[in-house]
Amino acid sequence: MHERRRKLGVGALLLLGGLGLLLGLRSSSSAELARRFGVAELRVRRSAAGHLLDLRYRVLDPAKAAPLHARAQKPILVDERSGRKLVVPTTPKAGALRSTAPPKAGRIYFALFANPGGAVRRGDQVSVVMGELRASLVVE
Numbered sequence: 648m649h650e651r652r653r654k655l656g657v658g659a660l661l662l663l664g665g666l667g668l669l670l671g672l673r674s675s676s677s678a679e680l681a682r683r684f685g686v687a688e689l690r691v692r693r694s695a696a697g698h699l700l701d702l703r704y705r706v707l708d709p710a711k712a713a714p715l716h717a718r719a720q721k722p723i724l725v726d727e728r729s730g731r732k733l734v735v736p737t738t739p740k741a742g743a744l745r746s747t748a749p750p751k752a753g754r755i756y757f758a759l760f761a762n763p764g765g766a767v768r769r770g771d772q773v774s775v776v777m778g779e780l781r782a783s784l785v786v787e
Contacts, residue, residue: 680780680782681707681708683711683779683780684711684712684715684779684780685706685707685708685709685710685711685712685750686704686705686706686707686711686712686715686780687704687705687707688703688704688705688755689702689703689704689775689782689784690702690703690704690784690787691724691773691775691784691785691786691787692786692787693762693765693767693768693769693786693787694759696765697762697765697768698761698762698763698765699744699759699760699761699762700724700733700759700760700762700767700773700786701757701759702722702724702757702758702759702760702775703755703756703757704755704756704757705753705754705755705756706750706751706752706753706754706755706756707752707753708752709749709750709751709752712750713749713750714778715750715777715778715780716746716747716748716749716750716756717747718743718747720777720778721734721735722735722745722758722760722775722776722777723760723776724760724767724773724774724775724776725773725774725776726766726767726771726773727771727772727773727774727783728771728772729766731766731767733760733761733762733767734760734761735758735759735760735761736759736760736761744758744759745757745758745759746758758777767786768786769786769787770785770786771785771786772784772785772786773785773786
């Protein structure tokens with residue numbers, strides 16, 4: 648029984664990885680994210696009854712993470728199952744629902760992505776794309 652589950656799990660990972668390659672995305676490992684972009688502990692969780700997806704990450708190196716906070720940077724979240732691209736909503740008073748202040752080491756920053764109709768659910772595979780940063784995550 649466990650062997651069958653393991654084979655199914657490996658097959659699912661290969662399928663998701665192949666889908667990511669079709670979308671032109673290359674996932675970064677945790678060590679690579681820390682080394683190249685100065686960030687760690689990336690997580691995506693559902694929020695606001697599933698209408699938003701909440702990306703959180705810890706900054707390790709402010710100089711390397713600074714480009715991720717540039718206002719011109721438009722992060723997207725790609726649902727690997729459907730290929731749908733989710734964006735950060737912008738409100739008239741609050742602006743973009745993400746951190747744009749200069750990063751400081753040790754702090755946790757966020758970006759909220761619109762999830763119309765709650766299409767992305769817990770357990771779904773998504774890819775975070777912020778400039779050159781690409782990371783594949785499972786929604787918690």
